[in-house]
Amino acid sequence: MDSTTVESESKTVSRPQEAPRGFIAEWTVTIILLLFGTTTLVQAFVIPTGSMEDTLLVGDHLLVDKLAFAPGGAVTKNILPYSDVHRGDIIVFRYPIDIKQTFVKRVMGVAGDRIRLENKAVFLNGHQLTEPYVVHKLDYIDSYRDNFPSDPNGPLYPPAQVMLEQNVSKGEVTVPNGFYFAMGDNRDQSLDSRYWGFVPRENIIGKPLIIYWSYDASTEELSNPAVTISHLFDIITHFATKTRWNRTFQLIHSYPVK
Numbered sequence: 001m002d003s004t005t006v007e008s009e010s011k012t013v014s015r016p017q018e019a020p021r022g023f024i025a026e027w028t029v030t031i032i033l034l035l036f037g038t039t040t041l042v043q044a045f046v047i048p049t050g051s052m053e054d055t056l057l058v059g060d061h062l063l064v065d066k067l068a069f070a071p072g073g074a075v076t077k078n079i080l081p082y083s084d085v086h087r088g089d090i091i092v093f094r095y096p097i098d099i100k101q102t103f104v105k106r107v108m109g110v111a112g113d114r115i116r117l118e119n120k121a122v123f124l125n126g127h128q129l130t131e132p133y134v135v136h137k138l139d140y141i142d143s144y145r146d147n148f149p150s151d152p153n154g155p156l157y158p159p160a161q162v163m164l165e166q167n168v169s170k171g172e173v174t175v176p177n178g179f180y181f182a183m184g185d186n187r188d189q190s191l192d193s194r195y196w197g198f199v200p201r202e203n204i205i206g207k208p209l210i211i212y213w214s215y216d217a218s219t220e221e222l223s224n225p226a227v228t229i230s231h232l233f234d235i236i237t238h239f240a241t242k243t244r245w246n247r248t249f250q251l252i253h254s255y256p257v258k
Helices: 023-035 158-166 219-223 225-242
Strands: 042-047 061-063 090-094 101-110 114-118 121-124 172-174 179-183 205-216
Touching: 042 205, 090 179, 101 114, 101 121, 219 225
Parallel strands: none
Antiparallel strands: 042 061, 061 205, 090 101, 090 205, 101 179, 114 121, 114 172
């Protein structure tokens, strides 16, 4: 239903931060859907940070297909449109460090894949990827973020430390069974698997389907309860001019990563 914090250009680089998800913006449509008994199928989600730019922008409101990756039973797997999680899929998932938060990222590696970054370029199973969806908004090379895996130059969350200790061989991270390696498309400003480790399969909620509305708002407006009233007033007064009409009803597609 997966950061706009700009890192310092000094040698000590602060860890990217993800803002809490905006409660009202994220759940208003979900409540409406609940009244019609459909929250088992779709859920509303708002993008509050820039970690997936320019694929998804701050203020994009999504509908997420919760059936896409649901584990199928003996009967339902042949009836309902379940699918495996593939490289290149954009996924919505419960943040492994705090499952109360919901993140959106792109799957870059599945079980058995070997991943490394060299000067910002991603290498998958020994070959360099072509990634037309990626943007780089910082022009300097960070020793950990852009040459991964390597010695951390800042604090990491414990699962990432375990990943570096147990899942690195010959300068590559190998994704274990039941987990995925995910990164943001805004590669220089994303709090992702490099910093908090793998995404467990059971944490995945679903796949974004469509941008049903996109509104030009800031991360603070979407994530800080203290400015909720002013944000609602801003929507009322600027709905027509700040709505990104060209993104309305835009479908969200995966990109094959091979």
